[in-house]
Amino acid sequence: MSDYRLPPYARTMGMEVDHIEDGAPVIAMDFAERVQGRPGFLHGGAIGGLLEMAAHAALRAELDRLGSDSRIKPVNISIEYLRGGVQERTFARGEVIRAGRRVANVRVEAWQGDRSKLVASSWMNFLLAPPKEN
């Protein structure tokens, strides 16, 4: 899982796998002009992008563990913004609630210095599709 390759968008935004926690990657993103919304704070969209990446990575890890090579397609996401993201490194980790045959449900949280003070909380649903035949 440490070789989990983030897509171009995530690399562009400066996201990286910080470490693996109970099988799911913790994705981190440093504060920079490119993720800033209103002056001094993280943009809600950048937080959303980080949450999605952590959800996707957690699900990929869970599917790997189950020996599944299903393709993952995002269906929807709902984000609650709990407090402003300040000029610090931000972390996010997903928890797969259920990975069924066709659908997977993932909870994701984002935090900064203090893990008990969440910046955002969200749920995300994915459609699982069989791998493309070559």
Add this chain to the structure above:
Amino acid sequence: MSKDDKAAGLMKTIMPEGFVFDPERGARWFTRAGHTGFLGMEYHDHGEDWIELALPWREDLVGVEETGVLASGPIISLLDNATSMSVWTRQGAFNPQVTLDLRIDYVRAATPGKTVIARAECYQVRRSMAFVRGIAHDGDIADPVAHTAGIFMLVSSEGWSKP
């Protein structure tokens, strides 16, 4: 003068609370730098209670390398910004606000190479909250890429930004 006073003062100079919000000029101002500027968002169109922003396709914003499909992250950012600006468009004024929640349904993958357009509408503003909805598409609004619904909390300008 404390750092916060200075920040509040600067913010008032740039964009005072209640400042008349011209959607086209405002959108250009809000997409000139930071995350929106980095992604390359652009003003597209507006009406009384709606505004459209565009996000041209870019290789480094792709989510699936093999297909060239745009990542969903930039679509969240686009819808967040467009819905946010629809509130100021409806009010005709800039007032500080923060996103309370945002839900996005990904109806289909965006077509690789095509510009994504977000049309966002503010359908109600109450004392504390503004209610918004929006559609992202890549040319035909009847064939949407994503749908969104969200709520913004109207807040005091104090501490809203830290320039």
